[in-house]
Amino acid sequence: MSKAQLNVAIAIVLQQGKVLVGFREAIQHQGNKYEFPGGKVEAGESPSEACRREVFEEVGVDIQAWHDFDFIQHEYEDVIVNLHVFHAILAVELNADIQRPWRWYSRAELGELSFPKANQRLIQRLVWPNAIKISSDLNALTECSHEQLFYWRNDLDEAVQLEALADISVHELNQVIVNTQLYAKLNSIQQANVAAIHLKQQQLMNMHAEDLILGQRYVASCHDELSLQHAQRIGCDAVLLSPVHTTATHPEAKSLGWPRFAELSTAMHIPVFALGGLTPVDLSQAQEHGAYGVAGQRFF
Template identity: 30%
Template sequence: MSIKSEQQRVAAQTHIVNVAVAVIHYQEQYLLGFRSAKQHQGNRYEFVGGKIDADETDKQALIREVNEETGINIHDNTIVKLGRLHHDYSDKQVCLQVYKIELTTRQYDQHKYCQYGLEGQALTWADKDEVLAGKYPLPAANQTILTWLRLPSLITVTYALSDFDQHTDPAAAWLAYHRQHLAAQAWVYVRIKAPDSKAITKQLMQLRPDLQMIVPDDFTFDGSMLAESLLDQTASKSALTEPQVVATHLTHGDLMHWYAGAKDTSQKRPPLSSDQPIIVSCHDLDSIYAANQLAAERIQQGLPVVIGMFLSPVLATQTHPDTVPLGWIQWSALAAHADIPVIGLGGLAPDLLQDAKVQGAAAIAGIRQFLQSH
């Protein structure tokens, strides 16, 4: 049975309404509709979309609904899956199939002054920062989407400390290199792979307070661990008390260990971060299913969500030359099973972003090609 047929069978049995959601944007401007007071979840803003008919695929429904509601034809646009969300409103259960679509300049210019949609609903182009800040109240099921939208298109991965072993002081060399070569405001997956990785990471935070850090799940902030030499006038007080951690990271092994505990109630589950979003690493279908379960449980428990999934390796890499890459065809097939945004990792460069989006990637990550040269 196909994935689509299985979704329809489950929906029919449990009275779940399958909905296609189009997160339409042009650069940092996002298109929102407004639900009337008479509608379910009325007097709220919403992303464009609607019910998926029994004879439609998600993307067919998405294209139809966007055209019917706004007159925008997205048939030829790149449609990137963000994820799937289940939500129980008590009076209705919905499953949102969420996709992100960026309009061309021509499409935006044609529709940016339209104040009403073709069904009479008010339309608003809203700045992304204001949407994320909650200026436009959305239905409860949409809150996870806002967290997903914080994920940038490009994520930089650090070198391992062992790559600097030729230096007299590898840690100092690692810090100096990454301080210089990480782009401003970059999201950085800190993968040092060394016993003193926490202390080194915290030193990088002080040297580059503009960075948005993805750190190991067991990472804790303790000002006493910072090198005294860093506690000078260049280190802001806020940086010492509020480190710029945007997500914690679960390795493939950590994820599967958690999943084993989830299946066996006699085992005590490994503790996971409860105050930060999580990014997981996956390499196969089993780990994707584990990530989906973790994502669903955190939403049910009201915890910060799983914001994304590194799926690797896409292509051959210098760091793992003996690992057979998935290749885009297999990578794309695996990514289709994910309920959260998928991040391509392995052998990629920033100029491959658009190609990756066509294959289903919400973002891409890498080391060498993502670090700025000076």
């Protein structure tokens, strides 16, 4: 006998680096666990309409603009749940309208909470490591700790890139970030397992929300306020903001400095990685200026 299928709309609500989370009572399905806002898609409504309605009913705020975030099918013992996941940013001035038990948690805190199994993929996508190593040498991936991601930035011939990645295991790919042009050439298994898709600033500015691939994590390189806001507006997961300091690799680029970096990063609701003349030791200073983490090449 086939199991019943349940369509559920889930909302990932973001604000200043935090995520809105509630707690299920023991009498509810998957009780005594934390949850994102959401609920059953009713007859006659689309998943996005259900998402907006559920957030208004449960949380007390009406968010009209939603981005597609993911689609997850999870099979429990008694039912198959189709999760239609959306994300949006909540304006700070609406915080007073948030009802209990909903409250803000940092992304790092999400990993400490007990969510239903169907939500684990969402947690993995939302919680980023605090460091990204950038290198043109794919062999440098072996030097990365499990607390780092690895952005393979290079100008190699496409065939050479694909041949090199063919020797990388699925487990190792979970740490690797590749540019969108290279991602398009990967096989389906590789595409499903890379850590994130990278967008150069020019690529970013030519993209719209509907161009992002459902379920994939995106990180964009940004150098100014316009590109930062565009990345957030179309639904990117994170950004690399540079250069904080003048670097040997790009001496002609005007550095932001920490005051300007802080001004830009604190206005963002998605993770901002500081890049440019930094080392892992600079993480605390970067976070004091609004960064989620740090990224770099020579000193990582």
